[in-house]
Amino acid sequence: xxxxxxxxxxxxxxxxxxxxxxxxxxxxxxxxxxxxxxxxxxxxxxxxxxxxxxxxxxxxxxxxxxxxxxxxxxxxxxxxxxxxxxxxxxxxxxxxxxxxxxxxxxxxxxxxxxxxxxxxxxxxxxxxxxxxxxxxxxxxxxxxxxxxxxxxxxxxxxxxxxxxxxxxxxxxxxxxxxxxxxxxxxxxxxxxxxxxxxxxxxxxxxxxxxxxxxxxxxxxxxxxxxxxxxxxxxxxxxxxxxxxxxxxxxxxxxxxxxxxxxxxxxxxxxxxxxxxxxxxxxxxxxxxxxxxxxxxxxxxxxxxxxxxxxxxxxxxxxxxxxxxxxxxxxxxxxxxxxxxxxxxxxxxxxxxxxxxxxxxxxxxxxxxxxxxxxxxxxxxx
Numbered sequence: 001x002x003x004x005x006x007x008x009x010x011x012x013x014x015x016x017x018x019x020x021x022x023x024x025x026x027x028x029x030x031x032x033x034x035x036x037x038x039x040x041x042x043x044x045x046x047x048x049x050x051x052x053x054x055x056x057x058x059x060x061x062x063x064x065x066x067x068x069x070x071x072x073x074x075x076x077x078x079x080x081x082x083x084x085x086x087x088x089x090x091x092x093x094x095x096x097x098x099x100x101x102x103x104x105x106x107x108x109x110x111x112x113x114x115x116x117x118x119x120x121x122x123x124x125x126x127x128x129x130x131x132x133x134x135x136x137x138x139x140x141x142x143x144x145x146x147x148x149x150x151x152x153x154x155x156x157x158x159x160x161x162x163x164x165x166x167x168x169x170x171x172x173x174x175x176x177x178x179x180x181x182x183x184x185x186x187x188x189x190x191x192x193x194x195x196x197x198x199x200x201x202x203x204x205x206x207x208x209x210x211x212x213x214x215x216x217x218x219x220x221x222x223x224x225x226x227x228x229x230x231x232x233x234x235x236x237x238x239x240x241x242x243x244x245x246x247x248x249x250x251x252x253x254x255x256x257x258x259x260x261x262x263x264x265x266x267x268x269x270x271x272x273x274x275x276x277x278x279x280x281x282x283x284x285x286x287x288x289x290x291x292x293x294x295x296x297x298x299x300x301x302x303x304x305x306x307x308x309x310x311x312x313x314x315x316x317x318x319x320x321x322x323x324x325x326x327x328x329x330x331x332x333x334x335x336x337x338x339x340x341x342x343x344x345x346x347x348x349x350x351x352x353x354x355x356x357x358x359x360x361x362x363x364x365x366x367x368x369x370x371x372x373x374x375x376x377x378x379x380x381x
Contacts, residue, residue: 036123036132039148040168043141044160046118052164055114057197058124060177061167062101062108071108071167074098076202081246083196083206084360087213087257087265087280088185088321090194091364095178096202107174112165121371122181127174182364187283187290187319191218191256204246208238208253209358213280214262216255223252234262257282263349264322266334269362274306275332278365279351281322286343290318293347299337304329309372316340325369 061071079096101107109126113135120135134144141157148155160166185192196206210216215233220226225241238253240246264281284293296313307327316322322338334353341347 036130037154038129038131039145039153039155040124040131040133040158041141041145041148041155042113042133042135042158042160042166043138044113044135044164046137048160048162048164049113049115049118051162052112052115054112056110056112056165058109058111058122058177058179059096060098060101060107060126060170060174061110062105064102065104065106067106071106071110073110074101074107076199078203079199079205081196081199081204081206083194083208083253084211084358084364085185085194085208085255086211086267086354086357086361087282088192088323089267089278089280089361089364089368090183090185091360092181092183092196093178093360094180094197095176096199097176100175107170107172109168109170109177110165112163113160115164122179125178125180126176127170129170129174182367184321184323187321188254190288190290191220191254192321193252193254196251196253198248198250199246201247204243206240206243206246206251208236209360210236210238210253210255211265211354211358211361212236212255212257212262213265213282213354214257214259217258217261218254218256220254221252222254223249226253259283259285263338264351265357266336266351266353267357267362267365268332268334268353269365270331271327271366274330275328276365276369277303277326277328277332277336278368279322279324279326279336279338281316281338281349281351283319283321284316284342284347291342292316292318293322293340293342296322296338296340298324299339300326300328301335301337303332309369323368325365325372327369 060074062074063069063071075098077097077099079094081094084091109124113120118137122133124131124133136144145155145157158166158168185194210219212234216236219228219236219238224245227239227241229237231237259282267278269276284291293316296316305326305328309325336351338349338351339346
């Protein structure tokens with residue numbers, strides 16, 4: 001998976017999916033205990049999206065106070081990128097510090113989302129403002145905006161200009177911009193692959209907290225020289241030998257967990273009076289070749305499951321992980337049993353609960369849950 005929406009451009013990591021909070025109850029959100037205080041709904045026509053040639057990552061821009069001149073990007077001082085991975089689940093936080101704008105200048109957040117996918121969501125923190133950003137086509141944007149307002153949230157409906165750019169005014173004093181995303185890694189030549197956009201200006205750091213959801217048998221980067229420090233068989237800390245190399249190239253990380261050693265990971269997060277469960281199953285293989293898993297069925301054991309997303313699985317294509325979310329009444333300690341047919345033969349996978357999952361990975365579960373819920377709400381319109 002390319003977390004930033006394609007290409008080797010310096011584009012923020014923007015992930016397919018629906019926005020938590022647009023007509024959907026928000027639980028523990030990604031990126032903080034209190035979560036986004038606003039919803040920014042971006043209305044962008046398909047024609048405008050197709051005309052975007054050079055997407056621009058969210059950035060702080062400024063102009064002379066009260067002027068009508070085009071705002072310019074502030075100088076970047078430093079960017080710190082942290083990635084938390086659990087099996088195929090990846091959470092990315094990019095914190096960028098900027099040089100102070102001129103005294104009294106007006107400051108904004110500006111970004112031009114890439115043309116694809118049509119639906120995008122991410123979280124932005126700038127100064128005192130924290131917003132969940134939803135990019136949608138006009139009809140869907142209006143629906144999302146109205147849904148957020150009905151839920152009592154502070155929502156703003158924004159329209160991309162003719163070039164696809166969005167500019168949002170900020171209060172004075174914003175000097176740091178944080179962009180947070182959650183996504184599911186794809187599979188490439190027998191390994192998971194994800195890409196983190198390059199940092200073209202200022203100093204940069206990159207750290208990946210890699211939890212394989214089983215013993216990690218391969219970790220490599222075709223783009224950069226890395227240091228991979230093992231913490232345990234299923235846990236590595238990955239950094240760049242030369243952080244400045246992130247200025248010129250997107251960082252590509254490839255890692256492999258042998259599914260015969262561990263079928264996947266089960267994440268459990270208390271949620272009000274119940275539990276939110278994330279089932280992550282690695283792509284299936286036969287003699288190290290990816291195969292489909294057909295007739296998939298999930299046995300949740302003694303758990304009192306109230307909702308499952310997606311509600312039906314069917315067949316998992318070769319090279320694709322299985323990611324299923326469920327809400328359980330009360331507490332629960334697993335395991336889950338997944339059955340199906342691979343290469344024409346029955347296959348049974350038993351997935352136990354991760355003993356010490358990283359907090360960032362658990363905080364990603366409500367984002368994925370709300371994203372799936374939002375998709376169901378749209379489908380039922």
